[in-house]
Amino acid sequence: MANEPKARLGILMLDTQFPRILGDVGHAGSWPFPVRYAVVPGATPEAIVCDDIEPFVQSFIAAGRELVAEGCTGIATTCGFLALIRPRLAEALGVPVAASALEQAGIIAATLPPGQRVGILTISAASLSPAHLRAAGVPEGSSVEGLEESSFAQTILGNRRDLDVAQARKDMVLAAQRLVARHEDVGAILLECTNMVPYAIDIAAATGRPVHSIHSYLTWFHAGLQPPVFAAP
Incomplete structure (x- = not known):
């Protein structure tokens, strides 16, 4: 819709099939602001948490670049273990990154x-x-x-x-x-x-x-990407 607010926050999703219930970072209804998602193919929870993350780094960067190209001015992820690659994501994407x-x-x-x-x-x-x-x-x-x-x-x-x-x-x-x-x-x-x-x-x-x-973190993070507007006194 033309009048829908643009998403400032882009979220890199793991490749999952488990239910994303309300409150989960991957449920759009969990956020009081618009977000945009991009799935990183093959980046399953087990692969990122228990195995070697290195084979997926370029895929995370590619998905992040797509989100930035779509207008996102900050990037987040859906796994706390991705703290390891936050510096590389931020360098490659050129925008603030809240990875974990x-x-x-x-x-x-x-x-x-x-x-x-x-x-x-x-x-x-x-x-x-x-x-x-x-x-x-x-x-x-x-x-x-x-x-x-x-x-x-x-x-x-x-x-x-x-x-x-x-x-x-x-x-x-x-x-x-x-x-x-x-x-x-x-x-x-x-x-x-x-x-x-x-x-x-x-x-x-x-x-x-x-x-x-992650909810408290990204709520704070988003407040910097899009500061609130207060009515004039």
Whole structure:
């Protein structure tokens, strides 16, 4: 439609078939502003999280260039593990890139009282390497809790067509409770995985901690791409 607002934010999607429920980064209804998506063929969750990302770098760049050519002035992705390639994406695309929810860890840490730190929930603690954390600027000493054995992780990493939302919610709450039980100094929780956002409210209620995610990150990011307009007094 000619009168539809143009999307400033372009989102590079993994090649997935699991349900993108409301709240998920890949569900357009999750955003209070227009977004434009581009799928990177072959970049499945397992390939990006568990295998070598290098074979897909040029495909991410190509898809990003298409989004920029269509008018997007900022680029994001749908996987926290893509923090590793953010510098190369930004250099190749020539626009700001917000590749991973993990990139806000330093800002979150700066808001916490002395003696508290950020705790990270990730779909795979075994795959989330020190290199990923360094690339995203995650402060040293941040606690990490994985969901490798959960039904949620098996659905996402296995790229299955069916998602048990009720079980995924239980998986999230249990993992978050483990995180704060093992690390009582966790003052805020950061969700690495972009598919965890629908359960953020449940995690917050179960732990009493603030919960940050790709949704909070990209809402902030988009506010810079398209500043709000306020009526004159």
